[in-house]
Amino acid sequence: MKTKAYFILLVCLMNYFSAQSQLFLMYDGLNPNENYFDLPKYSLEYNQKIKEKLFDGLGEDFHVRMLVRPSFDAEYIFQVDRDNKNYEAESFVVRYQKTESNLWYAKENYKKINIRKYQARINKEDAELLTNAFVKLVETTRYERNDFITTDGTNYLLSAFEYGVGVVSGNVQSPRDNEIKAVVDVVENLINQTKSKRNIKLSEEANSILTNIIKQIEKNPTSADYEQMSRIVKIIENNKESYCSKLTESNRLHVEDALQVIQDPKQFAYYNFDKSTLKNFIEGIEEEFVEFNTFDEDSKNEMLKNGHEIEKEENIKNNIFQLILKEFD
Template structure:
């Protein structure tokens, strides 16, 4: 259910095989990069070549407040290179970016990365592309967060902006944010800075009340597997961080709950032959009334 940034791996908790892989990335991709950076994005696809993007100050022209974009990419995937990784070449690109664009990008990174948190996610992904977003925030230092193949949120929009800058860096000495990219970053900043209103808290209070008044009686009627699933989903919905921490607006929260309901209905919907086969094999089937009049419908009524 959670598609935000997760905390970065703890070095001392890494298994040996991952530690060795990360050391290869550090040795190959980080070579020549400035340690003091404004933003950095490390990308680790499952099968394709790894690459890194970074914005830092041009120390040769520091007084002019000049910023440098650095993009470095391996010729092939380091994971599959195994012991031959030392033979893998790294292509390096560099370009200038103006102060205003660098600062806007850094601010957007800071707002997004500060939403990093530990969160339960039952959908484990082992393939796809991992993005490690890192930045420097005054008063906090260097912070970072991981996300796996994001889709359709502020994180994905931020990554798309960076990918455009990467494409520019491959062919230009001076790169810049397009007006569309600037608008995207500005909107990301506004969305992450948006505070919940009194009406938001009133809505959340009503939702919690609906759950408190109906959870026990409704869940007691469900099959064991559905009971555990619904209880977990309700715990997520009534979590105050949905508003207070992640700034869910009304429509976002409503869609979030509707998706949970749709998944619940789809999971418990079978054709006649499938039902007969399941009953024949001793499988439990959810009562139609519990599916038709589920607790999520009661919650959605609070949105008006």
């Protein structure tokens, strides 16, 4: 009987700490690349392996490049170049190169790893559309606080050449942002074509996806957008202090961070002034807040018995996010 009681307590505490540890804000967009001189030695060595092996034969004057670095699987790179041999015809070449095994774990044997190389042509219109989509997406790159650090997963480095600016790039670990995932999916489809065809092209669906991403990122705010954001900021200013003062410490810190993100002027730029996306973002925070503060009675009793704080029911049911979401009705 005592063993069963200890097991129940252990499960309850595991659920509690799991909930508290996951109650974090996560930035879904692209992050700036780390500076070469700030990289630790192991990163420099790994990057050198990639540059030496995976970049072999690739030109420096690319239009689009996507470097993919999985935690355990083989690394690969996708690149679109202008065909210098046929420059006047404005022809473009797609190059896809992949290692036979993961370079990170190869250590000193990495020189023995073979690289599979594929090449195909792509028409000017598709190459320019893909480049434009990459440029627009990478322009959203910014430094952002992220309370959730991931070490596993797949890292995507997206780079493009922007006229008048030069090479722009940003990276993301296991992307969750819909636009980034959509662009990655489009590239993966082109990669699959490159493996078996000499001439590849964007599908009608891919063309539509890239065109829509460009339009969304280029979309300018309206006066109604500014007015709505002003009302949201006012709600936060008028209610933040009083509401947060009632919360447990861990919840207070989380809610304060979430509210800062919502009212940060940079957020509207990131969400492209899309009301539905901003609403979904706030709804997600609200749902997460409720989910990680909801426990069954047995769990509550065990947690209280062991001196753990539980959020008051009224603070969960009448949270500040619900007040903000009324602005979208």
